[in-house]
Structure formats: structure tokens, C-alpha cells
Amino acid sequence: MKGLILAAGRGTRLRPLTHTRPKPVIRVAGRPILHYAVDNLLEAGIEEIGVVVSPETEKDIREALSGYRVRYVLQEEPQGLAHAVAVAQEFLGESPFVLYLGDNLFQKGIRRFLQAFQEGVSAVIALVRVENPRQFGVAVLEGERIVRLLEKPKEPPSDLAVAGVYVFTPEVFPVIQNLKPSARGEYEITDAIQGLIDQGKRVVGVEVEGWWKDTGRPADLLDANRLLLEELPSRLEGEVEASQLTGRVVVERGARVVGSTVIGPAFIGKGAVVEGAYIGPFTSLGPGVRVVRSEVEYSILEDHAVLEDVALRLQESILGVGAEVKSRNGLPRAHRLILGDLSQVELA
Structure with a gap:
């Protein structure tokens, strides 16, 4: 067959x-x-x-x-x-x-x-x-x-x-x-x-x-x-430093988790960087993702996506390959968006 x-x-x-x-x-x-x-x-x-x-x-x-x-x-x-x-x-x-x-x-x-x-x-x-x-x-x-x-x-x-x-x-x-x-x-x-x-x-x-x-x-x-993720067994192959991991968490080889909290089930892919961040349940980070001084849960961040210095927690979200979500410091205090067709954004 x-x-x-x-x-x-x-x-x-x-x-x-x-x-x-x-x-x-x-x-x-x-x-x-x-x-x-x-x-x-x-x-x-x-x-x-x-x-x-x-x-x-x-x-x-x-x-x-x-x-x-x-x-x-x-x-x-x-x-x-x-x-x-x-x-x-x-x-x-x-x-x-x-x-x-x-x-x-x-x-x-x-x-x-x-x-x-x-x-x-x-x-x-x-x-x-x-x-x-x-x-x-x-x-x-x-x-x-x-x-x-x-x-x-x-x-x-x-x-x-x-x-x-x-x-x-x-x-x-x-x-x-x-x-x-x-x-x-x-x-x-x-x-x-x-x-x-x-x-x-x-x-x-x-x-x-x-x-x-x-x-x-x-x-x-x-x-x-x-x-x-509910069926994924824990696997820690990357670097974990000064961080708290709770539940079933996968940290793939080459990934770094520093000064962060990760609550499983969660997946952190190869070469990803999690720094000063909170990764909540049912979150997957693809290869090369960066989550820095931000919070995310029940989300998918695809390869090389970036979430950095965002004040509010990101949830029920999908960031595509190379997508970036960052805060804007200084004046004017405004949102700056570059969105493709059929994109969806909710701003608090």
C-alpha cells in the first residue's frame, strides 16, 4: 500500500x-x-x-x-x-x-x-x-x-x-x-x-x-x-540559567532561557532566546525566536519571530516567520504598524 x-x-x-x-x-x-x-x-x-x-x-x-x-x-x-x-x-x-x-x-x-x-x-x-x-x-x-x-x-x-x-x-x-x-x-x-x-x-x-x-x-x-503540547514529554537540551521551569517544558539544543519563568506545557525551539520573560502554558517558540522582557501564553511564535519589551501579555496569538512586536520608546507616543493583507491587531 x-x-x-x-x-x-x-x-x-x-x-x-x-x-x-x-x-x-x-x-x-x-x-x-x-x-x-x-x-x-x-x-x-x-x-x-x-x-x-x-x-x-x-x-x-x-x-x-x-x-x-x-x-x-x-x-x-x-x-x-x-x-x-x-x-x-x-x-x-x-x-x-x-x-x-x-x-x-x-x-x-x-x-x-x-x-x-x-x-x-x-x-x-x-x-x-x-x-x-x-x-x-x-x-x-x-x-x-x-x-x-x-x-x-x-x-x-x-x-x-x-x-x-x-x-x-x-x-x-x-x-x-x-x-x-x-x-x-x-x-x-x-x-x-x-x-x-x-x-x-x-x-x-x-x-x-x-x-x-x-x-x-x-x-x-x-x-x-x-x-x-499536552502529550509532549519534557526535554532540556539547551541552556537554562536563573530561571524557573514548571511542568512539561522542551528547551531544544542551542536555545537559551535566562532570568525567565516558563510554565508548561511549552516548547522552545533551537536557537531561541528567552530573556527576562514569562512563557505561559500552551506556547511554542520556533527556531531562532527572541522573547525579551515580555510575556506570552497560548500562542505560536514561528521561526525568528521577535517579541521584545512589550508591556502587556500576548495571548492567543500567532506571529509568522520573522514577525516583530516591540514597544516604542520616546515621543511621539504612537503605534507604528506595518501589516500585510488580512492581518489582525487588537490594541489595548
Whole structure:
């Protein structure tokens, strides 16, 4: 069996964070989201892994996965998930395969879905119960068998949403070849699954165990960071001087924590500097981050971000790569902001 990770999307709901790089390389609990997808496939015994990228995402995805052995498949235009599968047909060949959305996180991995993929089953679909199924593809079940899929229905027939993992046989390829674009101009994977159902194929739904996260919005990223940090064991490899560390804290090699308070769970990445600062629970600092004479909690600071001499505590915040938040001393007493499209700022 092979694995296919989709990482060609533009992540429009996470702009401005994704204006310059793709969502799957954003770090949660210190690691790119994409790493968790690859690790879940490897843990399930899948060693041949392809990653679908676009011309815009390829460079960043390759850099993020430089330590992994994967194949790259180029999707020139964003024409939907089913189109991405069709583009990867040469790589997949006649093998059954796992389709994995690269921005999804599963607490307990994907073995459960592979175990349900038995003889006579054409597809296994991961399902999760959600409070507002109108935002998702929704499955109608008879026993374990899916008999109908509806994409973002106004009146959902169930609370079982389609999550980001699917297992297919090659039977799905001719169905995809006969698909027509949806109203939004894309070839939908839900339409391909419905095509299998309409042919009388056995499509099985399996509920997700543990938590599942689609990291589509800033609040989802922060919550995913929280959930992953709750499971992270302490690890102190960097320099800690005249500081108080409480709870589960990771200080990676090359990081410095001086005269500070860190309350876990928290992650401090390689080369980060924390000086005269407070790092509160559920905070991740990426490589090279600087937090000096400032306070931050329940936040993600990405690579080389800077938080310096800020009087009020930063919380529920995400600072992108190289972003800087500093105080301004002297006159005139004013805020100075340089913000990209779709940025958000709250000033006290």
C-alpha cells in the first residue's frame, strides 16, 4: 500500500500566515504540520509516500521534508482533491493507497482505517462527529457502510463529517476520470466516493478515535498546538540559567532561557532566546525566536519571530516567520504598524 499526502493548497483561510508559504509547513508543538502526516503513514507501515505539491508550495514543502524519503508529484493548477489523485496516478499505479490531507492531525494515527480495509471493500473513509456538520462533507451510514455523501448540506442528515484520511483501491481512478467539475469548478473527492457508492461498491465509514484537527483557521492552529503540547514529554537540551521551569517544558539544543519563568506545557525551539520573560502554558517558540522582557501564553511564535519589551501579555496569538512586536520608546507616543493583507491587531 502507498500513501499520498496532499500539500498543494494555498491555505486561504489562514492568510496572512500563508501569503508566502503553505499551511502544512506551519509549526505546531515545534514541528511542521506535515511531519505528523508523514509519521502517521510510516507508523502504519506505509513506506512509499508521495506528496502532491503546487508550483507555489513545492520549495517550502521540500525544505520541510528534507529529512524524509518521499516522492513529489506536481499539480500545476488547484482543481480539487480528486484531480490531485488523478495527477498522482502514475506514482500510485495499481496499488491501494491512503489519501491524507496534509493539514489534518489525528491523535491516534491512521492504523484504525487501514485495519478496516479488507477484501471486498473499495474505500474506507475517516469520519468524525462534529457540532456543525454544515461546514463539512457529511456521511449517511447503514451499519458501517456509507450509502450517501453530501457536501456541506443545509440540513445535515447526521453529525458524521468526513475527516482528512481515505483509503482507496485503484477502482477510484475510472470514477475520477468521468467526474464533472463541481459548482466551484473543482473535481471533488466526495463526488468520486459517491460514484463508487452508486456503482454498488462497498464504502466503509470508520470513526476517528481520539481528537482530530483540521488546521484551517488560526483558532484551529492554536488548539492543535495545545493538544500536541499536552502529550509532549519534557526535554532540556539547551541552556537554562536563573530561571524557573514548571511542568512539561522542551528547551531544544542551542536555545537559551535566562532570568525567565516558563510554565508548561511549552516548547522552545533551537536557537531561541528567552530573556527576562514569562512563557505561559500552551506556547511554542520556533527556531531562532527572541522573547525579551515580555510575556506570552497560548500562542505560536514561528521561526525568528521577535517579541521584545512589550508591556502587556500576548495571548492567543500567532506571529509568522520573522514577525516583530516591540514597544516604542520616546515621543511621539504612537503605534507604528506595518501589516500585510488580512492581518489582525487588537490594541489595548
